[in-house]
Amino acid sequence: METVTKRTTCSRDCPDACGLLVDIRSNEIIGLRGDPDHPVTRGFLCFRTSRFPSIQTAKNRVSTALVRSGTGFESVALDEALDLVAARLTRIRAESGPAAIFHYRSGGSLGLLKQVADRFFEAFGPCTTKIGDICSGAGEAAQLADFGRCDSNDFFDLAHSANVLIWGKNPFVSNVHLVPLLRQARERGAGLTLIDPVHHRGASLCDRYVQPRPGSDLELAFAVARVLVDRGAVDPSRCENAEEFLARVQAHDVPAWAALADVPVPHVEAIADALQNGPTAILVGWGMQRRERGGAIVRALDALSALSGNLFVPGGGCSFYYQRRGAFAPIHTGAAARHVREPMFGADVLAAQDPPIRAIWVTAGNPVAMLPDSQRVAEAFDRTEFVVVVDPLMTDTARRADVVLPCPTMLEDDDLLGAFGHHWISESRPVLDPPPGVVHELELFQRLASRVGLGDEFAGSVDDWKRKLLANVAKDGLDLETLRENGGAARPTHIPETALGSDAIPTPSGKVELITAVPPPPPVDEEFPLWLFSNSSKDSQSSVWSTEPFDYLPVTVHPDVAAAAGVAAGDVAVLESRVGAIEVVVDTSADQRHDVAIVPKGGHFDRGQAANSLVEARTTDIGLGGAYLDCHVRLRPA
Numbered sequence: 001m002e003t004v005t006k007r008t009t010c011s012r013d014c015p016d017a018c019g020l021l022v023d024i025r026s027n028e029i030i031g032l033r034g035d036p037d038h039p040v041t042r043g044f045l046c047f048r049t050s051r052f053p054s055i056q057t058a059k060n061r062v063s064t065a066l067v068r069s070g071t072g073f074e075s076v077a078l079d080e081a082l083d084l085v086a087a088r089l090t091r092i093r094a095e096s097g098p099a100a101i102f103h104y105r106s107g108g109s110l111g112l113l114k115q116v117a118d119r120f121f122e123a124f125g126p127c128t129t130k131i132g133d134i135c136s137g138a139g140e141a142a143q144l145a146d147f148g149r150c151d152s153n154d155f156f157d158l159a160h161s162a163n164v165l166i167w168g169k170n171p172f173v174s175n176v177h178l179v180p181l182l183r184q185a186r187e188r189g190a191g192l193t194l195i196d197p198v199h200h201r202g203a204s205l206c207d208r209y210v211q212p213r214p215g216s217d218l219e220l221a222f223a224v225a226r227v228l229v230d231r232g233a234v235d236p237s238r239c240e241n242a243e244e245f246l247a248r249v250q251a252h253d254v255p256a257w258a259a260l261a262d263v264p265v266p267h268v269e270a271i272a273d274a275l276q277n278g279p280t281a282i283l284v285g286w287g288m289q290r291r292e293r294g295g296a297i298v299r300a301l302d303a304l305s306a307l308s309g310n311l312f313v314p315g316g317g318c319s320f321y322y323q324r325r326g327a328f329a330p331i332h333t334g335a336a337a338r339h340v341r342e343p344m345f346g347a348d349v350l351a352a353q354d355p356p357i358r359a360i361w362v363t364a365g366n367p368v369a370m371l372p373d374s375q376r377v378a379e380a381f382d383r384t385e386f387v388v389v390v391d392p393l394m395t396d397t398a399r400r401a402d403v404v405l406p407c408p409t410m411l412e413d414d415d416l417l418g419a420f421g422h423h424w425i426s427e428s429r430p431v432l433d434p435p436p437g438v439v440h441e442l443e444l445f446q447r448l449a450s451r452v453g454l455g456d457e458f459a460g461s462v463d464d465w466k467r468k469l470l471a472n473v474a475k476d477g478l479d480l481e482t483l484r485e486n487g488g489a490a491r492p493t494h495i496p497e498t499a500l501g502s503d504a505i506p507t508p509s510g511k512v513e514l515i516t517a518v519p520p521p522p523p524v525d526e527e528f529p530l531w532l533f534s535n536s537s538k539d540s541q542s543s544v545w546s547t548e549p550f551d552y553l554p555v556t557v558h559p560d561v562a563a564a565a566g567v568a569a570g571d572v573a574v575l576e577s578r579v580g581a582i583e584v585v586v587d588t589s590a591d592q593r594h595d596v597a598i599v600p601k602g603g604h605f606d607r608g609q610a611a612n613s614l615v616e617a618r619t620t621d622i623g624l625g626g627a628y629l630d631c632h633v634r635l636r637p638a
């Protein structure tokens with residue numbers, strides 16, 4: 001058989017949205033690599049996706065519809081499963097109203113066509129849906145409040161930067177295509193600083209590494225602002241509330257702010273030097289906004305960028321998120337009967353009344369493993385009368401379903417993508433045939449819709465729906481055909497290179513709104529003295545691992561912390577918080593702080609290896625994010 005090379009786009013929940021080249025023979029992957037012609041991908045892939053062929057053939061691949069039978073599942077034909085689902089959902093709606101049905105969609109695929117699921121549950125109800133965003137909610141709300149818009153300077157704008165502040169970001173693990181740009185900047189002579197309580201490989205890219213107390217970036221930013229104020233190096237002309245903000249900054253002197261952040265004063269001064277000698281880009285990571293003060297922390301960085309003048313210039317910016325998914329025309333309205341707060345999933349589902357939640361449908365998510373307080377989330381599923389999960393893999397959540405519906409993997413899928421780490425939009429095309437009987441999710445909903453009298457709402461081919469989604473970029477001369485001619489990826493031209501340049505800031509005042517209410521730092525918990533960092537791992541995409549399952553979730557602590565707990569590297573120990581305990585295997589690193597414990601963010605709940613078994617469900621100050629990282633734990637011998 002002949003080997004053919006096909007092109008598609010990675011749809012994983014990742015900032016990079018890579019172009020992929022896949023060599024296929026007899027519907028099998030012979031080779032998989034990054035597209036050298038894609039401007040961001042530049043021919044290389046992350047570790048986890050370079051191992052994607054193992055997921056295609058994984059033991060937990062769901063390749064037929066599954067219907068609960070006792071404690072296990074029975075394989076059935078897809079149409080039989082859809083008959084059952086249509087009958088149960090229709091009955092629950094008739095008896096309790098559409099609010100009794102909760103549709104939860106997460107980011108397992110960033111494909112724009114996944115919105116077809118949202119559209120179905122709107123047309124069928126509107127039903128109950130989620131509100132908030134555990135991934136980026138607080139940071140987006142912060143930038144909307146400050147800038148009236150949450151978008152970033154162009155990905156390649158770093159070429160104009162004199163300095164880059166990598167603030168709470170781990171590019172080698174979770175944003176790998178940023179690494180070559182950072183290297184180039186360094187080679188050009190730009191100053192690079194990493195600010196992260198956790199020491200990681202990113203430090204090797206930088207000429208300075210600052211290791212603050214977890215969650216104290218607000219105090220660090222105020223320390224830097226105080227240095228700039230003392231030097232007369234702030235320009236409040238494009239800022240609202242400047243007087244109040246600067247009064248807050250002057251509440252403490254530099255050493256006092258620096259002590260609150262546990263950062264040496266020379267490091268604070270070096271960050272101020274960078275901001276004074278710009279253009280200086282602040283690359284705002286996602287981790288630190290997953291805290292109770294997460295919104296306030298991002299607002300403090302926004303203020304630093306604006307007051308130092310770096311926000312408005314090429315090579316500067318305070319870049320957190322790229323709104324490229326926003327470049328597409330929505331295919332649903334967002335109507336809902338009521339909302340479940342995403343970070344409070346377990347509690348809200350269990351507490352829902354009038355009507356209670358009787359059915360949950362999950363699209364592209366594994367909430368049992370990935371939402372805070374896994375035990376409560378699992379209990380919510382266990383207590384719900386009827387659960388449907390659509391996933392290409394068997395997961396902690398799918399195991400709790402009454403019906404599991406299969407769907408294509410990203411190499412079998414056909415969709416449009418917009419990244420959250422750069423401005424390119426692109427197309428994904430199926431490079432492999434799915435297992436027999438597994439259909440595109442559009443077709444899945446078309447078949448379901450025709451069973452409940454909504455067939456007309458969902459008519460049309462995948463390409464027809466792609467064309468609807470692309471309506472917003474017609475003004476850039478982009479349509480499906482030009483996208484295909486471009487090798488599947490294009491950058492809409494209407495998006496500015498500098499997110500907030502010389503135009504008025506789109507806030508009510510036309511200026512950057514500076515934060516004025518400054519919440520206090522989270523209290524230290526004497527009994528649980530370690531901050532739990534559940535960070536991205538190079539080996540997994542959230543709960544989807546590209547490597548063999550481990551026996552115990554690994555935890556990294558400082559060797560002194562291990563010794564004080566009476567354990568050593570390689571030992572099995574217990575990591576516990578006020579809400580749960582898991583067995584872990586200990587690793588030590590003298591590069592880490594004495595108040596941190598670091599685990600991968602995605603584990604397996606049913607194997608007793610989910611970080612979220614330890615994480616209390618709490619919301620962030622704004623944006624209904626999940627305060628995953630304000631989690632206090634202790635280590636003890638098993």
Ligand SMILES: Nc1nc2c(c(=O)[nH]1)N[C@H]1C(S)=C(S)[C@@H](COP(=O)(O)OP(=O)(O)OC[C@H]3O[C@@H](n4cnc5c(=O)[nH]c(N)nc54)[C@H](O)[C@@H]3O)O[C@H]1N2
Binds near residue numbers: 048169197537539629
């Ligand atoms: N390999 C891999 N890549 C991924 C993912 C994955 O699961 N695996 N997930 C993807 C997803 S869903 C997302 S949203 C993105 C981003 O995903 P994130 O989960 O934000 O990425 P992380 O690599 O965990 O980087 C967060 C960094 O923030 C730091 N941090 C935490 N708290 C603080 C703090 O208080 N102050 C400071 N200064 N830093 C802090 C952490 O130590 C860590 O280094 O990555 C995507 N990329």
Ligand SMILES: Nc1nc2c(c(=O)[nH]1)N[C@H]1C(S)=C(S)[C@@H](COP(=O)(O)OP(=O)(O)OC[C@H]3O[C@@H](n4cnc5c(=O)[nH]c(N)nc54)[C@H](O)[C@@H]3O)O[C@H]1N2
Binds near residue numbers: 107407
């Ligand atoms: N402790 C802790 N928890 C965290 C975080 C943290 O930093 N710490 N980070 C949070 C963040 S940033 C995020 S974004 C969430 C991620 O949370 P989830 O989105 O729930 O994460 P995944 O484990 O990737 O689950 C996605 C599921 O979608 C499936 N899938 C893949 N492609 C498709 C498809 O095309 N269609 C369908 N129907 N399914 C598909 C995958 O097989 C997988 O089971 O986790 C959050 N949880």
Ligand code: SF4
Binds near residue numbers: 016045046049176
């Ligand atoms: S997961 Fe991210 S870095 Fe890896 S191939 Fe996909 S888009 Fe690229």
Ligand SMILES: [Mo]
Binds near residue numbers: 013136
């Ligand atoms: Mo995320």
